[in-house]
Amino acid sequence: MAVISSESQFVTFSLGDEIFAVPVEVVREILDHEEPFKIPHGPEYLLGLRDVRGQGVPVIDLRLRLGMTRTVKTPHTRILVLDVPVADRVLVLGLVADRVFEVVPFRKEQIETAPDIGVRWRSDYIAGVVRRESGFVVVVDLARLFSDSGSALADVGPQSQVA
Template sequence: MAVSVESQYVTFSLGEEIFAVPVSVVREILDHEEPFKIPHGPDYLLGLRDVRGHGIPVIDLRLRLGMNRTVKTPHTRILVLDVPVADRVLALGLVADRVFEVVPFRAEQVETAPDIGIRWRSDYIAGVVRRDVGFVVIIDLARLFSDSGPALAHVGPSAQVA
């Protein structure tokens, strides 16, 4: 009998779309506060936020994925993540319109990323999960924020406060 492998994900929304990241990379979820601005950064880099004595870059994921800029509401949150990228761990904050819950997805539920056109580049999608209404898009954080892409070309280890 085959054993179903299950992984836990934190689900959140950007507009009407539902996304997920592995719970294993989520350090904490914070209320939104305006970050300290960094001059000449890419538009999606909102600035730095002090998280327990460390300067963490805050990313507007909506802009990084080609959507409209986030409009802050009482539900806006920042997911503080530790993303393994190449030979280091990148600490960053992602702005989400709303954070929902931690949900388990079985390996067989996760479909490969379809070619979904130009709204999101599918190489940033680790997979999709069908739900009763719509889909949950699992983001490949390592690809989204790797050195090989333009994602954080302006933010490297020197921007982090150890």
């Protein structure tokens, strides 16, 4: 009987001292940080738009979206351009990361459910955690992070009006 791989690849990055990961298949590219074009009246975490190969891509300060302090740009600050599947469409987003580290494999059995450990952000955005010698890696549930009813990003596109 053939063994099916239960390993997935993740891109790891930091926000402050915390390490996060997203599935490599949603990462389109990683760019140096540039100031985005500001969008008036957007939520605080929506920094603006950035031109990525001819497409206007919303840039999100993930630190603010997770209830952390605003990102302070350094020479290591990067933008992960992601294709986030949400409901019946794909959102193209740029997430600001303090530093991007590497692509790492995690086995399915390594990814634990998010325990209630008193973290600073809402745990429903956590797909799981992986223990490493240096601490934990938080796997972000991108679809949930950008599809909750409070997210302005989930309301992109035509809206149906209910009378």
